[in-house]
Amino acid sequence: MSLIDLFEKDVQELENEGILFSSLEKLVAWGRSNSLWPATFGLACCAIEMMQSTNSRNDLARFGSEVFRASPRQSDVMIVAGRLSKKMAPIMRRVYDQMPDPKWVISMGACASSGGMFNNYAIVQNVDSVVPVDVFVPGCPPRPEALVYGVMQLQKKVRGQAFDQKGIELPMVEGWKS
Amino acid sequence: MSLTESVVTELKALGGKPAEFKQMVSVTVDVSDIVNAVQTAKSAGFNMISDVMGVDYLNYPQHQGKRFSVIYNLYSITENERMFIRINVNDGDSVPTITGVWHGANFMEREVYDMYGITFENHPDLRKIITPEDLDGYPLRKDFPIGETPTVFNDGRFIDPAAFRAGLTGQDSGLSGHQGGMRKGYSADAPMPDAPKEA
Amino acid sequence: MTIPKPSPLTQPGVTVSDIETASEFETKLMRLNVGPQHPSTHGVLRVVVDLDGETVKRLVPQIGYLHTGFEKTMEHRTYQQCVTYSNRMDYLHGFGHDLAYVLSAEKLLDAQVPVRAQQVRVILTELNRIASHLVFFGTGILDMGALTLFFYTMREREQILDLFEMVCGVRMNYGYFRVGGLSKDIPEGFVEAARKFISGFPKMIDQYATMFAKNDIFVGRTTGVGVLTGEQALDYGLTGPSLRASDVSLDFRKAQPYSGYENYDFDVPTSDKGDVNARFMVRMEEMAESLKIVEQALDALEPGPVKDPDRRISLPPRQELETSMEAVIFHFKLATEGFHPPRGEVYVPTESARGELGYYLVSDGGSMPYRVKARVPSLINLQSLEPACIDGVFADMVANIASLDPVMGDVDK
Numbered sequence: 085m086s087l088i089d090l091f092e093k094d095v096q097e098l099e100n101e102g103i104l105f106s107s108l109e110k111l112v113a114w115g116r117s118n119s120l121w122p123a124t125f126g127l128a129c130c131a132i133e134m135m136q137s138t139n140s141r142n143d144l145a146r147f148g149s150e151v152f153r154a155s156p157r158q159s160d161v162m163i164v165a166g167r168l169s170k171k172m173a174p175i176m177r178r179v180y181d182q183m184p185d186p187k188w189v190i191s192m193g194a195c196a197s198s199g200g201m202f203n204n205y206a207i208v209q210n211v212d213s214v215v216p217v218d219v220f221v222p223g224c225p226p227r228p229e230a231l232v233y234g235v236m237q238l239q240k241k242v243r244g245q246a247f248d249q250k251g252i253e254l255p256m257v258e259g260w261k262s
Numbered sequence: 263m264s265l266t267e268s269v270v271t272e273l274k275a276l277g278g279k280p281a282e283f284k285q286m287v288s289v290t291v292d293v294s295d296i297v298n299a300v301q302t303a304k305s306a307g308f309n310m311i312s313d314v315m316g317v318d319y320l321n322y323p324q325h326q327g328k329r330f331s332v333i334y335n336l337y338s339i340t341e342n343e344r345m346f347i348r349i350n351v352n353d354g355d356s357v358p359t360i361t362g363v364w365h366g367a368n369f370m371e372r373e374v375y376d377m378y379g380i381t382f383e384n385h386p387d388l389r390k391i392i393t394p395e396d397l398d399g400y401p402l403r404k405d406f407p408i409g410e411t412p413t414v415f416n417d418g419r420f421i422d423p424a425a426f427r428a429g430l431t432g433q434d435s436g437l438s439g440h441q442g443g444m445r446k447g448y449s450a451d452a453p454m455p456d457a458p459k460e461a
Numbered sequence: 462m463t464i465p466k467p468s469p470l471t472q473p474g475v476t477v478s479d480i481e482t483a484s485e486f487e488t489k490l491m492r493l494n495v496g497p498q499h500p501s502t503h504g505v506l507r508v509v510v511d512l513d514g515e516t517v518k519r520l521v522p523q524i525g526y527l528h529t530g531f532e533k534t535m536e537h538r539t540y541q542q543c544v545t546y547s548n549r550m551d552y553l554h555g556f557g558h559d560l561a562y563v564l565s566a567e568k569l570l571d572a573q574v575p576v577r578a579q580q581v582r583v584i585l586t587e588l589n590r591i592a593s594h595l596v597f598f599g600t601g602i603l604d605m606g607a608l609t610l611f612f613y614t615m616r617e618r619e620q621i622l623d624l625f626e627m628v629c630g631v632r633m634n635y636g637y638f639r640v641g642g643l644s645k646d647i648p649e650g651f652v653e654a655a656r657k658f659i660s661g662f663p664k665m666i667d668q669y670a671t672m673f674a675k676n677d678i679f680v681g682r683t684t685g686v687g688v689l690t691g692e693q694a695l696d697y698g699l700t701g702p703s704l705r706a707s708d709v710s711l712d713f714r715k716a717q718p719y720s721g722y723e724n725y726d727f728d729v730p731t732s733d734k735g736d737v738n739a740r741f742m743v744r745m746e747e748m749a750e751s752l753k754i755v756e757q758a759l760d761a762l763e764p765g766p767v768k769d770p771d772r773r774i775s776l777p778p779r780q781e782l783e784t785s786m787e788a789v790i791f792h793f794k795l796a797t798e799g800f801h802p803p804r805g806e807v808y809v810p811t812e813s814a815r816g817e818l819g820y821y822l823v824s825d826g827g828s829m830p831y832r833v834k835a836r837v838p839s840l841i842n843l844q845s846l847e848p849a850c851i852d853g854v855f856a857d858m859v860a861n862i863a864s865l866d867p868v869m870g871d872v873d874k
């Protein structure tokens with residue numbers, strides 16, 4: 085076998101098994117998961133607990149998510165903190181659409197996740213019907229610790245270590261194709 | 263003679279009907295007299311508008327007369343007294359605005375318009391204030407549904423909140439099957455006082 | 462009936478539209494949309510301003526982006542269940558809303574609230590007022606560009622929330638008050654913990670004073686900005702600390718005392734300047750006064766019942782359910798139907814951290830309120846934004862919004 089053939093075989097192997105690129109993808113995901121910058125989308129009570137989660141006691145900065153960006157263009161994750169009224173829903177969708185891909189959504193609190201105690205004409209009963217939610221955090225409002233845990237769960241999902249209800253591994257977000 | 267009493271006397275001359283319930287004085291005046299009445303109260307010393315609110319008496323038991331009431335909540339800082347002026351209106355009636363007397367009535371009247379559909383004549387900016395533009399109807403009217411969605415369980419069962427609540431409170435046997443005993447608020451051991459009497 | 466046409470201002474997503482020409486200076490008015498998703502509008506407030514250069518010529522607050530339908534929902538809940546709703550309206554001063562609501566319901570019922578319950582209510586409401594003002598300082602100064610104070614105020618707020626957690630198990634949205642008293646007595650160790658907090662807190666107030674109140678940058682940024690005279694403030698229905706900053710001494714804790722406020726010795730701080738700085742400083746002094754009230758209430762605390770003994774209003778004690786059939790019946794009645802107040806309409810004004818707060822309750826004799834009208838301070842205070850901002854520069858609008866302290870849940874209901 086000539087040297088060229090050998091080289092071609094190596095390239096073939098690499099392309100088939102994708103060792104190089106899959107490792108790079110994991111590296112990107114690892115880096116990405118540790119700098120999830122949230123957009124400030126405080127709506128109601130939960131927004132106060134979201135603010136508390138960045139303070140000295142709870143220190144969301146340990147997980148790289150303390151940089152709340154006012155502009156959706158600079159943020160990776162939207163924390164929907166509080167009850168979403170039907171008047172606000174189109175605006176929230178607009179803010180979500182302005183965020184660059186890849187992007188994630190945490191639905192914080194009972195009202196955002198299920199309408200909570202407000203089962204009426206004014207409140208969207210689940211923000212999943214407006215934007216795709218990745219992590220639901222229960223509570224009314226959730227403690228800051230609960231939000232920090234939710235962010236940690238999201239990090240797992242970003243790194244491709246999350247599983248669905250049947251135990252099947254959820255796919256990782258594509259590294260750079262999208 | 264306190265400030266409230268003197269204002270009540272003045273409003274009686276306008277055709278107002280005073281009533282008192284738990285030390286809260288309210289005077290019912292004609293719709294056309296409302297600006298005059300509020301102006302009278304203001305010049306007598308009620309220097310703060312606290313609130314303007316609406317009430318829909320559609321389902322109120324034994325209610326007679328017009329459907330809506332608009333209640334003006336006035337407060338005097340110097341004399342530390344509070345009084346209420348009310349007007350009764352029907353669906354479709356419009357009310358003269360009092361934004362000329364107090365600028366602060368602006369949002370309050372807009373809220374009444376938004377929630378009850380009572381229009382205010384000559385209001386500078388009568389638009390919906392709270393509900394979305396595309397919402398039809400006026401949410402706090404009694405014939406506006408609360409808009410609950412059923413609570414759904416995994417196996418297909420669901421709870422209808424209105425029926426569930428009616429069962430609990432005895433208005434209806436509902437899903438719980440409980441027949442409430444103290445219906446409509448009347449029971450032998452708790453005699454109910456009557457509605458506020460006209461003085 | 463004629464329904465007015467909606468103005469183009471209310472269309473969502475209008476950013477810069479109709480550019481009008483001002484004749485005198487050949488400059489153009491620009492219409493600028495701020496919010497509802499904006500870091501400096503305290504939630505989902507949207508403000509549409511017409512600017513001439515950098516000067517605000519017209520300003521219209523657009524609200525309703527957090528409309529939750531509280532009043533409609535409370536018409537479909539029993540009187541007792543409504544307590545869980547009232548505190549979510551103003552989530553920063555939840556105990557204040559709870560107190561206003563239960564006072565109205567108690568007036569309707571003629572309930573006799575035990576002294577201890579009243580004292581505990583005062584302690585919690587005043588501590589909550591401090592917590593609310595702490596958020597006001599932290600976020601207000603954050604809006605003006607200073608980040609540091611936020612972490613300091615949040616640190617002290619955590620300590621207050623720890624006290625609340627001792628009492629009712631949650632940090633916000635308490636639902637601890639009951640019509641006729643409290644849900645249960647305060648736990649052992651609460652008084653000591655509260656005393657520990659109030660002994661350390663005055664030092665923190667001094668720390669804030671050095672951080673912003675005496676800071677030249679802050680003073681220069683806020684003095685003479687957004688001046689509201691007393692007449693203007695009354696005309697626009699302003700209440701609370703913002704009104705007292707305009708030299709009108711109106712505090713319902715003094716004017717019409719409720720829950721035994723007449724037994725405590727405290728002052729009502731006022732200022733005659735009426736600007737943003739005064740609105741900050743009045744709240745600063747108010748925290749010290751609240752601390753005084755808490756201290757006196759803690760001293761006055763005596764053991765005793767915390768519920769109205771009337772079985773038709775408050776639940777029987779748990780241990781009685783095992784021996785008394787009658788208690789079981791009352792428990793069942795209260796837990797399913799609730800109580801039935803007599804017909805009538807009541808209103809009790811209270812002083813929340815933002816101003817006059819009262820619930821106008823209409824009862825038809827049933828177990829649910831026929832109509833609940835919350836006289837919320839934030840909504841009505843927000844009207845004063847217009848006179849405060851007109852002919853000021855745009856950057857001062859942010860300081861004005863912060864100084865009026867609107868809570869959007871309170872505004873939109």
